[in-house]
Amino acid sequence: MDLVTFGVQLLNAVQYGLVLFLVASGLTLVFGILGVINLAHGAFYMLGAYTAFWLAAATGSFWIALVGGVAIAFVVGMLMEDVFVRRLYGRDHLAQVLLSFALILILDEVRLHLFGKDVHSVAPPDFLQGSIQLTDTLSYPVYRLAVCLFCLLVALAIFAVLRWTKIGMVVRAGAENREMVRALGISFDRVSRYVFAVGIALAALAGIVVAPISTVYPGMGDGMLILSFVVVVLGGIGSVAGAAIGALAVGLTDTFGKVFFPAFSSVSVYLVMALILLWRPNGILGRREV
């Protein structure tokens, strides 16, 4: 493999890793802060993509689809938290798995009735439609590069909010000790609702941003859900920075696994995950007791 090809494959790996991070970030927030295993995360990712397709087709604008899709997902997330998820705080993981699995089935049926079962594609915004020539035969779509940049910005935004804002402080404190936060007179219930809604909105956001490069189809969330869990567990549950590292690890492993060990490409990611967990059972940035 010459240097140019290596560079292109590295770009592929990083780009894939960043997309995985975007999908997994919502999951790690909800999992880490609220302690809720949300198996329906992939279903919201899929619904986000379908909503983007629908809004883009109806309005002709990718930006309206982006903003509208995220807003809808945020509102749906608030309602979900209010009706279902708040009953799960502190319950064991089995109850959460059951509820969110039911949500997968229900959301899939909702998708069937709202959008049908066809495969769709979404056009990226006009000014991102070109591509850059990398080698004599290969070019790279500008939109993919834009997605990389966008994912980095989202990562920074999440990090900054958690680190430097008051609400971020409350969220971190609540993740540590919910009762103590309540005792200090802060309504953590409301914060919980926002956190869950943000998690859902991030899933939908990922679906929308990825829609132009991934196409929109039933079941698109299933594979992503599993990879997201790999990313979250690898990085350390609840750690946003860990999720970023985990996502890059998965992206690199998958891409170079396909290039160098094609026969093992279906298991390479999981092999690396097993090895890393042997080395650090709580994930790369995971704290000791989770």
Add this chain to the structure above:
Amino acid sequence: MQVKNRATGTRVQRGAIREARMSDLVTPLLDRRKLVTGAVGLAAASALPRPALAQGAPLKVGFMLPYSGTYAKLGQFIDAGFRLYVDQKGGKLGGRAVTYVQLDDESKPENGTDNMNRLVSRDKVDVVVGTVHSGVAMAMVKVARDTNSLLIIPNAGANDATGPLCAPNIFRTSFSNWQPNFPMGKVMYDAGHRNVATITRRYAAGAEQMGGFKEGFTKAGGKVVEELTLPFPEVEFQALITRIATLKPDAVHCFFAGGGAVKFVKDYAAAGLAKSIPLYGSGFLTDGTLEAQGAAAEGIKTTLHYADDLDNPANKAFLAAFKAKVGQEGDIYAVQGFDSAALLDVGLTAAGGDVAARPKLISAMEGAKLDSPRGPLSFNRAHNPIQNVYLREVKNGRNAYVAVAQANVDDPARGCKLSA
């Protein structure tokens, strides 16, 4: 614990009562029919009691198709195509009215055996039509062989179903995975391509489809320089597309379907490869997915046993009738459903509407020469279609007919012990 046990006990009993009532209903008919037709031997020989109904009673067709999940649209179109044929015959096949039992197989191989057994043993259908997913179809084939039930496969292409596992009571109206790909070998060689890379998913259908192509291409004198695969259902193609760009083969042949097909075609075009390394595919690449593929698919050449604009009277009549009945454009899946009914009609007509007259029914089906919307359709010794494979090119969002890639393509039916 006791309560729980008692509850289950009751449920079992209820089931048994229902079962008994059903057999009460069926047995007198069975006896009467035995007297009428004298087909005692056949009825007794079959391992399971079949609802050998009196001539006036309707024929029970069991659809075991994906009505949900990724393949739902395919299942729906096969179902609609079958019903269209029956409607055109006044609601009858071989002179008998038809009733349907629908079962959603969800494309889940692990449930295939149970679902098939349900249709055959509990619902006691006369014929099973199914399915799309090859893994499910293989489970159905095994049950059909064990219970000697009549099975018509309207899509699944697993080579083995009309290969080592072929049986007198199993027919296929679609294709073997080998079939649409073998002729592509010569097509690509004749287009001047000598070194070709293939790409598909690492599963049985992918291997069989690309195997058919490799056989045809090597036979024509070409060389497959690399066989790229990626796991199902992954859709991250970028690493392999970069690999193709470094390999620089003369052309690429591929097999993908559904969402994966859309993404691959778009990624391939976005990487700028479509200009320098032309993309060819098994016809499924561009069937039912063209709208989503958009401009990226223009110019892609594929081979399949059907083209949207086949210029024959049967196809024109079929497409018009399908549109009138279902309200959507018919496709190859609808044609395969339609032909399943046509094939069964030939058999039942020869057998006077009597499913129990199995030898007559089967020999008529084996000899069937159908004027299918896809062109002339007959069957080989393994009960796989002998049919034209067409070269198509994507033009203005349609799979437009280019030429007959190979006429009357006959699957080699390797491992099938049935004789002609």
